[in-house]
Amino acid sequence: MISIKINVSKTIIVLLLLVVGLGLLTGVSARYVGDGYSHNVADNYYDSMSAQDILNKYNDTTCHAEETAVCTKVVDGDTIYLSNGDKIRLVGVNTPERGVQGYKASKEFVKKLCLNKQVSVDVDDKKHSDKYGRTLGVVIVDNKNVNEMLLKEGIAEVMYIPPSEFNPYSWQ
Template sequence: MHFKYLLIIICIMVLAVSGCTSHDPNPINKSSVSSSNNSTTAVPSTSTSTSIGSSDQHTEVSGKCYKVVDGDTIDVEGVGRVRFVGVNTPERGEAGYQTAKDYVTNMCLGKTVGLDIDNAKNKDKYDRTLAVVYVDGVNLNQELLKKGYAEVMYIPPSEFNPYSWL
């Protein structure tokens, strides 16, 4: 009699656990992105160009950049809003804001970007994906620092050490 109850409990546990797993090959949040004023936008295409394991060995996912929000935030098809991890560019109204935004716009807008998503913490408090952004194999986070358009902003936990990019 106890064996019957044990068997029932095991079946319930197996069903409960199987409902908790996901078979989504791309766990990135694909929610739509709201638009804001004073941002650079390209019209997104109807097909997504997201791919896992692009040709760049560092990238985990890639997609077309269809909007540049500012010098350290972009919108990418199939991913949503992406925050450059480890760096901080000036905010709107601060000196250097437009220079940083223009650089990212010239490098990213309308192009396929590769993302190396921070495995230690993949989202920030605003639900933006935290990543190193690559265009044509170039680490844009590092380039923003080297060109003086950004400062290091290291917030642990992070798999990346932005001080190594200096």
């Protein structure tokens, strides 16, 4: 009876060490702790601006278009769907989720730039997709980096989860 209790205790300790070790190896919890990100940009801030007004503020990107398609849906500020069936998660950035302050402004910004327009994607060569099967990449419109623009506009935060080909801290 005593040896069974000791074996169960040892098994539990080993399992806990494995879980903690795997967490450290993947580094997700250690590298990204953003949760519930919000911002104070008004929902209608971009209403009076054209996509060209926004694009004119930014320099051309050094990212390279690896695929091109029409954006058919904007889910939120960091996820879009393309006509080729791909779901794109904008790598390196995090925007507010539905119900969180700033959600609408971030989503409307991306809609203005991308929806029903041809966009290109520079796919992250170090990590092609996320756990939801979305392609990770930089969205490019008129040779401008939309991920970078979200950060510079203050409507996204950096979400750097290595491995990644891209360093979003260089976009701020």
